[in-house]
Amino acid sequence: MEVIRAFRNLDRHGQQRAPEVIEEEVRQLEPHLIRFRENLVRLEVVASQTRGKTRIKGGLRLQLPSGVIAAQEEGFEIEPVLRKAFADLRHQVDRHVARLKHEPEYKRPARRRRIGAPLPPARDAAEAERRQLFFDLIEDHLDTVYDTVRRELTYLECSGSVPEGYLSVRDLVDATILKGLERFEQRPTEFSIGDWLLKLAFETIEAEARAARRAVPEDAASIDAKPETPAEEPTESDEEMFEFYQPDDVLLLEELIADDGGDDPETAVAKRQDGLALHRAIAGLPALWRRVLFLVDLNDTPLETASSVLGIPEDDVTRIAQAARDYLRDKLRDSGQSSDTVHALFDSAHQRGSRIPQPLRDRARLEHAFLGDNRGVAP
Numbered sequence: 332m333e334v335i336r337a338f339r340n341l342d343r344h345g346q347q348r349a350p351e352v353i354e355e356e357v358r359q360l361e362p363h364l365i366r367f368r369e370n371l372v373r374l375e376v377v378a379s380q381t382r383g384k385t386r387i388k389g390g391l392r393l394q395l396p397s398g399v400i401a402a403q404e405e406g407f408e409i410e411p412v413l414r415k416a417f418a419d420l421r422h423q424v425d426r427h428v429a430r431l432k433h434e435p436e437y438k439r440p441a442r443r444r445r446i447g448a449p450l451p452p453a454r455d456a457a458e459a460e461r462r463q464l465f466f467d468l469i470e471d472h473l474d475t476v477y478d479t480v481r482r483e484l485t486y487l488e489c490s491g492s493v494p495e496g497y498l499s500v501r502d503l504v505d506a507t508i509l510k511g512l513e514r515f516e517q518r519p520t521e522f523s524i525g526d527w528l529l530k531l532a533f534e535t536i537e538a539e540a541r542a543a544r545r546a547v548p549e550d551a552a553s554i555d556a557k558p559e560t561p562a563e564e565p566t567e568s569d570e571e572m573f574e575f576y577q578p579d580d581v582l583l584l585e586e587l588i589a590d591d592g593g594d595d596p597e598t599a600v601a602k603r604q605d606g607l608a609l610h611r612a613i614a615g616l617p618a619l620w621r622r623v624l625f626l627v628d629l630n631d632t633p634l635e636t637a638s639s640v641l642g643i644p645e646d647d648v649t650r651i652a653q654a655a656r657d658y659l660r661d662k663l664r665d666s667g668q669s670s671d672t673v674h675a676l677f678d679s680a681h682q683r684g685s686r687i688p689q690p691l692r693d694r695a696r697l698e699h700a701f702l703g704d705n706r707g708v709a710p
Contacts, residue, residue, distance in 0.1 A: 339379035375596035390600035477689035
């Protein structure tokens with residue numbers, strides 16, 4: 332693991348003590364990272380002190396093959412600040428690894444259900460032609476559907492509206508596409524195929540989120556709890572695959588933050604913390620408000636189209652969009668963000684949020700299901 336240290340304005344005690352604490356904490360962190368190749372892990376540690384030599388801030392940024400994890404702590408002594416930040420980082424790493432190992436799936440095997448069942452073979456040539464026409468029309472919009480579903484499910488899990496790991500992005504996308512195929516001939520003509528798919532995606536997410544809240548298994552284990560029947564030890568080939576494979580349903584708010592690049596470690600950590608604050612605030616919005624904000628501010632959807640997609644009057648779209656913006660600004664100010672920072676976050680991080688394209692294997696799987704291309708892709 333590569334470790335980069337940066338100290339800003341530390342007093343003599345901090346300069347002497349910080350390297351010792353960091354070295355000791357890195358040794359404690361290493362066992363939590365055993366599943367990742369050492370040369371693919373990078374840790375940035377930033378410790379800074381105010382000019383009055385009073386308050387100390389410690390920031391950690393851990394770059395993994397499967398994502399970035401950050402932790403930050405403030406206080407008046409260098410050692411407890413660093414130790415608390417590292418403790419938080421270890422906890423986040425353990426949760427991240429649990430998600431990569433699909434622990435939520437094998438802890439709830441009896442109750443998990445597949446909502447996007449694979450398509451049966453086409454009954455005749457007419458049905459095959461219908462499927463091909465449908466897929467040709469939606470293919471250019473699959474990335475948008477995937478990103479929308481992933482983004483919304485991330486917010487729902489972050490806010491606690493949906494149990495973590497209970498729904499999967501792939502299943503929700505499948506259900507959206509299958510719903511589109513079922514309603515293909517009845518699709519509305521007042522807006523585009525892409526907007527129609529977004530409407531179906533929001534309907535699917537809302538319905539499945541409600542079902543998930545009702546159907547949470549009574550015996551569901553916490554993600555931090557040891558499962559009653561542990562998974563078998565991974566084989567050598569499993570280990571190699573795990574090191575380079577990121578499951579589709581590892582949902583992290585960090586992935587929604589736009590990466591401008593080119594920042595020093597301290598600035599990068601601060602920007603990511605600000606971005607996380609914004610996305611946590613967005614997760615706290617009512618679902619309808621969040622979707623209005625997504626369409627109007629992120630997708631630049633015209634008011635008339637947003638009204639049709641969401642099924643509400645244009646006046647309500649305008650009113651809700653402004654109320655959502657005001658809520659975010661108030662929420663960020665309450666969390667200590669300055670007025671300038673709030674405007675920068677809202678106008679930049681949200682409007683230029685990171686977009687996540689559909690994995691190529693999922694695109695190939697859908698193409699095989701609709702077109703039967705016989706390329707050996709498992710449906």
